[in-house]
Amino acid sequence: MNVTPLDESVTLERTIEGGTEKQRESVSSIIEKVRENGDKGLIELTEIFDRVTLDELFVQQEEIDEAYNQVNDKELEAIRKAIENIRDFHQRQLRQSWMVTKEDGTMLGQRIIPFDRVGIYVPGGKAAYPSTIMMDAIPAIAAGVKSITMCSPPGEDQRLHPMVLVTASELGIKNIVKIGGAQAVAALAYGTESIQKVDKIVGPGNIYVALAKREVFGQVAIDSIAGPSEIVVLADETARADYIAADMLSQAEHDELASAVLVTTSEGLGKKVAEELERQLEDLPRKKIAEESLDKHGAIYLTETMAEAVEAVNRLAPEHLEIMTAQPDNLLGSIRHAGAVFLGPYSAEAVGDYFAGPNHVLPTSGTARFSSPLGVDDFVKRSSVISYSKEALEENGEYISAIARIEGLEAHARAVDIRKGEK
Numbered sequence: 381m382n383v384t385p386l387d388e389s390v391t392l393e394r395t396i397e398g399g400t401e402k403q404r405e406s407v408s409s410i411i412e413k414v415r416e417n418g419d420k421g422l423i424e425l426t427e428i429f430d431r432v433t434l435d436e437l438f439v440q441q442e443e444i445d446e447a448y449n450q451v452n453d454k455e456l457e458a459i460r461k462a463i464e465n466i467r468d469f470h471q472r473q474l475r476q477s478w479m480v481t482k483e484d485g486t487m488l489g490q491r492i493i494p495f496d497r498v499g500i501y502v503p504g505g506k507a508a509y510p511s512t513i514m515m516d517a518i519p520a521i522a523a524g525v526k527s528i529t530m531c532s533p534p535g536e537d538q539r540l541h542p543m544v545l546v547t548a549s550e551l552g553i554k555n556i557v558k559i560g561g562a563q564a565v566a567a568l569a570y571g572t573e574s575i576q577k578v579d580k581i582v583g584p585g586n587i588y589v590a591l592a593k594r595e596v597f598g599q600v601a602i603d604s605i606a607g608p609s610e611i612v613v614l615a616d617e618t619a620r621a622d623y624i625a626a627d628m629l630s631q632a633e634h635d636e637l638a639s640a641v642l643v644t645t646s647e648g649l650g651k652k653v654a655e656e657l658e659r660q661l662e663d664l665p666r667k668k669i670a671e672e673s674l675d676k677h678g679a680i681y682l683t684e685t686m687a688e689a690v691e692a693v694n695r696l697a698p699e700h701l702e703i704m705t706a707q708p709d710n711l712l713g714s715i716r717h718a719g720a721v722f723l724g725p726y727s728a729e730a731v732g733d734y735f736a737g738p739n740h741v742l743p744t745s746g747t748a749r750f751s752s753p754l755g756v757d758d759f760v761k762r763s764s765v766i767s768y769s770k771e772a773l774e775e776n777g778e779y780i781s782a783i784a785r786i787e788g789l790e791a792h793a794r795a796v797d798i799r800k801g802e803k
């Protein structure tokens with residue numbers, strides 16, 4: 381990889397974001413098929429896209445019991461510790477309902493109400509993601525959502541990955557459907573004979589999942605569309621090239637479409653990172669994927685000053701930003717757009733992907749300009765409460781009816797006047 385100057389036109393948007401026409405048409409026809417044929421459609425689509433013939437759509441208890449037998453104590457302990465951290469972080473996000481009472485007896489308030497039913501998508505095409513179950517489900521549980529349906533694509537043996545099943549079970553998720561892709565999104569949005577439709581669908585996925593979420597939006601709520609993973613590392617000459625390369629590869633290995641970028645003020649560091657990437661790629665089990673991701677969507681950019689580098693980062697608005705400079709905390713205040721910021725040499729992105737507590741479902745493709753990480757707020761609605769006393773209405777009625785008459789809405793004005801004995 382070459383070290384190149386950073387040009388203002390560089391973005392993290394990959395051409396694939398809105399999908400090709402063929403992909404959009406395919407997703408529309410998958411959704412149509414699920415709406416028309418329900419469970420039967422889901423089985424047929426899974427045969428086509430996952431090459432598996434399912435005997436059952438839902439995971440059975442015996443599959444979960446068997447999964448526990450395939451997981452060792454250390455793995456279970458790791459999942460339980462991660463759950464604890466992620467739960468602790470998300471419980472702090474909970475907002476309280478509130479009510480104020482004024483002197484004239486008026487009461488105003490805001491109630492925070494969890495969604496009734498939520499669908500979580502857990503990707504499973506190219507890798508298994510127990511961590512994403514935790515990130516999707518824990519904020520929903522913390523928010524008070526009572527019904528969670530999880531969808532994830534099955535493997536060749538009709539099963540989900542044992543760690544996926546164990547994690548779901550540790551979180552108390554009972555409805556687990558072995559369906560992936562656009563068909564899963566359609567089933568959650570419209571319901572089938574056996575799958576109850578939900579109010580909101582959350583979770584990352586590939587382009588088919590993303591396009592399907594976009595298409596069903598309106599029928600259900602969705603979270604922001606999290607696309608292929610991205611990491612931007614902002615570094616000066618004090619940073620360690622081996623750490624930076626390791627972290628860039630940790631995201632490049634997700635997907636050929638993933639993007640790993642270094643922005644640095646040091647040409648020397650840039651060159652060392654390029655060498656390290658080559659070296660560390662050599663024995664990486666997912667070398668092929670990571671190599672393609674680096675070739676197509678990876679870069680090492682050089683800027684003259686740190687101020688220019690920071691400006692570039694804000695323009696890129698990455699999903700993950702690692703700051704590896706002499707004083708990373710000093711730069712935090714100038715970062716306006718990033719899904720999650722990792723400070724210093726020991727905050728590898730993997731720490732946040734799996735364990736620290738903050739959510740790893742984050743805005744991608746520059747959408748950190750206006751979107752936030754998945755969190756408890758994604759699983760609640762606000763509902764306002766208004767309680768006026770007779771005294772308050774007597775005192776303010778004339779203002780209310782005045783505004784109504786400005787709008788030419790006489791019935792509104794009279795609805796107030798009648799209570800004041802004026803009509």
Ligand SMILES: NC(=O)c1ccc[n+]([C@@H]2O[C@H](COP(=O)([O-])OP(=O)(O)OC[C@H]3O[C@@H](n4cnc5c(N)ncnc54)[C@H](O)[C@@H]3O)[C@@H](O)[C@H]2O)c1
Pocket residue numbers: 406429430502503504505506507509512533534559560561562584585586587588589606607608609634635638740741742
């Ligand atoms: N942002 C995050 O938090 C986060 C977390 C984990 C994963 N990810 C990303 O999620 C993505 C996961 O993608 P994945 O493919 O591994 O799993 P996936 O579960 O999203 O997609 C697999 C499904 O895609 C469908 N599919 C495959 N080819 C198709 C085709 N030609 N036509 C129609 N449908 C087709 C199949 O039904 C299959 O079940 C990756 O890009 C990864 O980087 C993001």
Ligand SMILES: N[C@H](CO)Cc1c[nH]c[nH+]1
Pocket residue numbers: 509511512608609610631699733740741742
């Ligand atoms: N980095 C991904 C989000 O972009 C999340 C993840 C899951 N597993 C490993 N990493």
Ligand SMILES: [Zn+2]
Pocket residue numbers: 609630631634733
């Ligand atoms: Zn990751």
